[in-house]
Structure formats: C-alpha cells, structure tokens
Amino acid sequence: MKHTIKELEDIASQIRRDIVRMVHGCQSGHPGGSLGCADFFTALYFEVLNHNKDFTMDGIGEDLFFLSNGHISPVWYSTLAHAGYFDKSELATFRKLDSRLQGHPTTHEHLPGIRVASGSLGQGMSVAIGAALTKRLNNDNSYVFTLHGDGELQEGQNWEAAMFAPFHELDRLICSVDYNGQQIDGPTKKVLSLDSLQAKFEAFGWHVINTDGNDMQSIVEGLHYAKTLTGKGKPILNLMSTQMGAGVDYMMGTHKWHGTAPNDEQLAAALAQLPETLGDY
C-alpha cells in the first residue's frame, strides 16, 4: 500500500468537496455520480494505477484509464489535479468559457490525463479495447482500466465490446461499473432494468468481481485482486455497488441529484459534512 486507508479516505473527502464546489460554481453538472465514484477514483489514481503525471497521449509503459460515463467529469478533474496532472486552481474554471475542463472530458483542449472524449454514452469500452490491443502489439504489459455507468450499459455498443474482449482474451482490461441503480429518469429498475449484470457479463465470458465502491478497503482490495487475475484469458468486470451522492446525506438514495447543482445553502450543508483535508482550490 502506498497510502493507509485513512489517508485515501482523506483524499476522497477533499475530492468530494471539490465536486460540490465545482458544480455549485457553474450551477450545472452532475454531482450525484461524481460523489458516488470519489472513492473509486481515489483508490485508482493514488493506489492502483501505474501512471505518470507527466502526461503523454501514448502512455507507453503505463496503465491507462478511460472514463466512459463522461458526465461525472468533476470527480476525474479533481482527482487528476490532486494527482499532479495540473494545478488545482484550474478546477475553478469547470464548465466555464475558455476552460480546459469542459462539461464532458475531451482531448480537444489538451487537458493532461484525458485520452479520448466521452459524454455520448457507451463508447468507452471499445476505445479501451483498442488501447489494450495496441499495448499487446507493443509488448506493453500494462493494464487498461475503465469506468462505466450502470444506466450507460443500456447502450448497445457496450455489448458489442463485451462480446469482443473475452473472445480476444484481453485479460489486462479491467472495467468497473458504477452500480448505483439510478439514472436521470429514475431507478434503472423502472427505466430499463439491467437485471443481473453479473450473469450477463459472465455469460459473455468475463470474470466478474463484486466490490463496495464506497468502502475504501473494499475497492482498493478489489482493484488489486483484479490485477492478479491476468493470465486467465478473461477480461475483468468490477461490479461496484455505490450510492449516488455518497458523502452528502441529502443527495443520497435518489436520482434527483444526478444532474442538479446545489444552491448556496445546500453547498454549505454539503461542505459541513466533508472535511477539507488537502486544501480547497
């Protein structure tokens, strides 16, 4: 372990503060999913990922990460800033004119850490597969990680990709699903049920693991374990149960905060629950 669980939880707390402040600052964006994935991003970038903050697009010899559900960009931007990819003061520009921190992540403004645009859903797994194929051709034994929303799996392209990855034995591909059961129009069970994601992915030939995405110990151990599964010819799917809005009591347990910004009063109530550990931007 590079960090103790407590240290990682402190980082996640700061990232959560950043998320609600960023979304409040521009009065738009997606706080719910961002908060729910703060622990995952912390575990990934501060513990699991072998990565270089001196960013290169090609990422030769390092692990890569692709965010498929691009609307949770605030959590990624804050993570990248605290991991040293760019100065945290830039977080104040989120979703504002002339910013590198676009509403959805993009390479277009050359923000370090981003390797492909995402936002239109369902495309990230295919891109990650491509990156994994190139790593294989380059004899580069690094890993490729992704994150997907659960609602996002309603997009058909995911299942084209899900069929491809096991067939090509991409066992250095580790995909995580933000399994919070919520989407914009309501619970996934009511909008379009995903039924058993575990059974679906296993039927496609994936090795499925289950983690608690809001328990730092669980997510760190799960991602480390996922890396040890290499060599069996199966891509790994991390079904990561999360709470949308995790860390802010009034945002939890509802889809209401999927794409809504807090007002001044709500911001204060959120920040009171999230200790400032690394210094606000």
Place this chain on the structure above:
Amino acid sequence: MKKYTYTEKKDTRSGFGAGLHEAGKKNENVVALCADLVGSLKMDAFIKDFPERFTQVGIAEANMIGIAAGMTIGGKIPFTGTFANFSTGRVYDQIRQSVAYSNKNVKICASHAGLTLGEDGATHQILEDIGLMKMLPGMVVINPCDYNQTKAATLAIAEYEGPVYLRFGRPVIPVFTDPDQKFEIGKAWMVNEGTDVTIIATGHMVWKAIEAGEKLAELGIDAEIINIHTIKPLDDEAILKSVKKTGCVVTCEEHNKFGGLGESVARLLTTELPTPQEFVATNDTFGESGTPDQLMAKYGLDAVNIVEAVQKVIGRKK
C-alpha cells in the same frame, strides 16, 4: 481534348487493398480492422502478410470505430474497412466523438459507395456519406477516381496525421491515371485544360467527365476538366483559377446533390466568385436495385447528363 486511354478495368476497392498492403510493408504501425467484409474490402494481402496487425471485429461497426480510436493510443495507424453506408451513417456518433472530436489518427476506409454497389439496393447504397463526413471538423474527405489513384491515396493517408474518410467503390472501371502518381491530399488534378466550361468531378464520375469532354469537343465546346479527389480540404485555388477563365461550372459526383462536392464548390464560388453552376448528382433520392450501368443512367449520372448540364450552364453565362 487530351486523349485518355486505358488497357484494363479494375475496381477502386482493389486499389485500396493494394495500397493498404504496401502501406503495411512501409510502416509497421499500420493496422487494419474489418467488420466481416474482408473479401469485399480486398484486405486479403494485408491479412496474409500481417495477420497479427489485423483485427476481425465481426458485424459490430460501432465497436470497430471505437477500437480503432483506442488503437491510436500507443502509436498505431488503424484503417477500418466496411461498406460506405456502415462506415458513416451507422457509426456517425462514434466517429464524431471518439475519432473526430478526439482527433484520432484513424483512416475510415469505405467501399461500395454510391449507386454502383448495384443489385443490393438502397439499404446499402449510401449517397449521403460525403456530406456526413465533410461536416465533421478536421475530417479529411477523399474520393479517388480509379485503381491507381485509390492506391496512391491509401499510401498518402497512411503518412498523414489525423482522421480521414476514404471513399471508393465496387465496380470495375477504366484505369487511366498514372500508376506512379504522387498523391497530394487537397490538391486538384488537372485532367484537361479548356476555356468554355469547368467540369469538376470526383470518384467514378471522373471517367464519365472525360467521356463527356470528348463529346463536347465534337460539339465545339472546349471543356476544362478538374479532378477533385479531396473534397475536404477543397483546393479553392485550383477551382477559382479555372472558373475565372471559363465563367461557368458543372460538378459531377455519385452522391446526393445535397451535401456533396457540388455544394462545397457552390459555397466557395458564392463567396469568392459567383458563377453559374449545374449539378450532376442524385436529386434527394434513395437508390434501388439494378446493375451499376442501369442505375447510373436512370439517376442521371452518365456522360450524356454531363453534356446536357454543360450546354445548360454555358447558356446561363452572362
């Protein structure tokens, strides 16, 4: 009228296959992907010599475009292959976000474009692809005119850094361009110098423009014929220079008149040099089953249609 002859007929898709094979020999970073149409795309030679650099994606074009975008990360130069319809309309958003907006070095190579796909009918005959692709910021759009030019274009795009749409076709047509030509992206080819009208043609319509030029010469009309193989970026300079001399223009393409080469030329001329223009193109229609020759005749894409358009546009000159 400069005399053009040919000794053989070949399909432009075979020019792509030969170019891809040669590009693969030249640069080990060139990789190819196909969505279950290897034979149609003439990828066999590449696959035989570089099996590890070929990915069969299956009938999953959206996945193919995404994989191609991802493969650029780490330095590969992916060439995707399927029919033009499935290369564009079916995967527009994947191209838009993962390739064009993300500025990935992907070469989208599209066969069986236009009516000349023939008997399969309108579900497979896309006449809108040039428009779809040229509207994407940063996308280069190329539609070569014969086997040799397609081969040269394939080699050229392998050396160009950035997203490209390369459009070619199914039928065998005359091979009349130089086998050793140097293909310059964005540079028009002067097929024939003339003074009375500028005929601007792309793809399969270039040979038809040459046939039309010969008929026009018999009628005493001296046609300048320009081959625009690169629809975007358009060779503004070559077009303006020619039209200044001739004072009228006919554009020819195997594509809907909405959104095609003709509109690109019209956009240029209306801002820089307003000029009478006629369009030889399909008229906001889907195709249908038939032989390529029957379809080109029925939908007004033959040499005789170019001749008629030239006579009409010359009549509109002030």
